[in-house]
Amino acid sequence: MSLLATRDLTVRFGGHVAVDAVTCSFEPGTLTAIVGPNGAGKTTYFNLISGQLRASAGSVTLGGRDLSRLPASERTRAGLGRAFQLTNLFPRLSVLENVRLAVQASREGRHRRGLNLWSVWSDHGALRARADEVLAAVALRDKEEELVANLPHGDQRKLEVALLMALEPQVFMFDEPTAGMNAAEAPVILDLIRRLKQDRSKTILLVEHKMDVVRELADRIIVLHNGALVADGKPAEVIALPIVQEAYLGVAAKEAA
Numbered sequence: 001m002s003l004l005a006t007r008d009l010t011v012r013f014g015g016h017v018a019v020d021a022v023t024c025s026f027e028p029g030t031l032t033a034i035v036g037p038n039g040a041g042k043t044t045y046f047n048l049i050s051g052q053l054r055a056s057a058g059s060v061t062l063g064g065r066d067l068s069r070l071p072a073s074e075r076t077r078a079g080l081g082r083a084f085q086l087t088n089l090f091p092r093l094s095v096l097e098n099v100r101l102a103v104q105a106s107r108e109g110r111h112r113r114g115l116n117l118w119s120v121w122s123d124h125g126a127l128r129a130r131a132d133e134v135l136a137a138v139a140l141r142d143k144e145e146e147l148v149a150n151l152p153h154g155d156q157r158k159l160e161v162a163l164l165m166a167l168e169p170q171v172f173m174f175d176e177p178t179a180g181m182n183a184a185e186a187p188v189i190l191d192l193i194r195r196l197k198q199d200r201s202k203t204i205l206l207v208e209h210k211m212d213v214v215r216e217l218a219d220r221i222i223v224l225h226n227g228a229l230v231a232d233g234k235p236a237e238v239i240a241l242p243i244v245q246e247a248y249l250g251v252a253a254k255e256a257a
C-alpha cells in the first residue's frame with residue numbers, strides 16, 4: 001500500500017495557482033526527489049503536505065487516513081516528519097535539551113499515560129541514550145551544551161535534522177537539507193539520509209537543487225513546473241528531460257517556455 005498520497009492537491013494565492021492539482025503517491029522504502037525551476041511550487045507542496053499551509057482543494061492521506069483537515073502538529077503525530085524551523089524551538093536551551101524534548105515528545109505521543117513518577121525516572125536514561133544517539137548521527141555531540149541561539153548556521157541545520165530524527169516519523173521530508181552548509185558539514189547530513197534509506201519502512205521526500213545529490217540519492221524524481229506535476233520517473237530518464245536540463249543545467253529548452 002502506498003503510504004503517503006496527495007490527490008488533486010491545490011493552493012491558490014489570489015489568482016495565482018502555486019500548486020495545481022498534484023496527484024502523487026510515495027511508497028515506503030523510496031526516496032523521491034522533488035525538483036523544478038525556482039518558484040515551481042516545491043516548498044509550497046511540502047507546506048501543504050505537512051499542514052503548514054491549508055489547501056484550497058484536494059487531499060493528503062497517510063496510510064489511507066485523510067489528514068487534510070488536521071493542523072501541522074496532528075500530522076506530525078500521525079507520522080509526517082518535517083525538519084523543524086529553528087525559530088519555533090527553544091533558542092535559550094542547549095542543543096541536548098532541545099533534542100531530549102523532541103525525543104520525549106515523540107515517546108509521549110506514542111504511549112500516552114498519566115503522570116507516573118517511576119516511569120519518568122526510569123525513562124530518563126532511555127531518553128538521554130536516544131538523544132545521544134541522535135546527536136552522534138549528526139556529529140553534534142561535542143556541541144551538546146551550547147545554547148541553540150549561539151550555534152553557527154550549519155550546526156543549526158544539523159540540529160533541525162537531529163530533531164526530525166528524534167521524532168522517528170514514517171515520512172521524512174527534507175527541504176534543501178544542506179543549504180548553507182560548508183564542505184565539511186554537508187556530507188554528515190547526506191550520509192545520514194543514505195542511512196535512513198536503508199530502513200525500507202521509511203518514506204523520504206527531498207526537495208533539492210543540487211543535481212549531483214539528487215542523482216546519487218533519488219530512487220525516483222518528480223518534477224513540478226508552474227505548480228503542476230509534469231514528470232515522474234526514474235532519475236536517469238527524468239534528468240534527461242529538457243525541462244530539467246533547462247532548470248538545472250542552463251540548457252535552452254523549448255518545453256520550459
Ligand SMILES: Nc1ncnc2c1ncn2[C@@H]1O[C@H](COP(=O)(O)OP(=O)(O)OP(=O)(O)O)[C@@H](O)[C@H]1O
Nearest residue numbers: 013016017018036037038039040041042043044045
Ligand atoms: N504565502 C504565499 N503567498 C503568496 N504567494 C506565495 C506564497 N507562498 C508561495 N507563493 C508563491 O508560490 C509560488 C511557488 O513558490 P515555492 O516557494 O513553493 O517555489 P519553489 O519551487 O519551492 O521555489 P524555490 O526553488 O525558489 O525555493 C511562487 O510564485 C511563490 O511566490
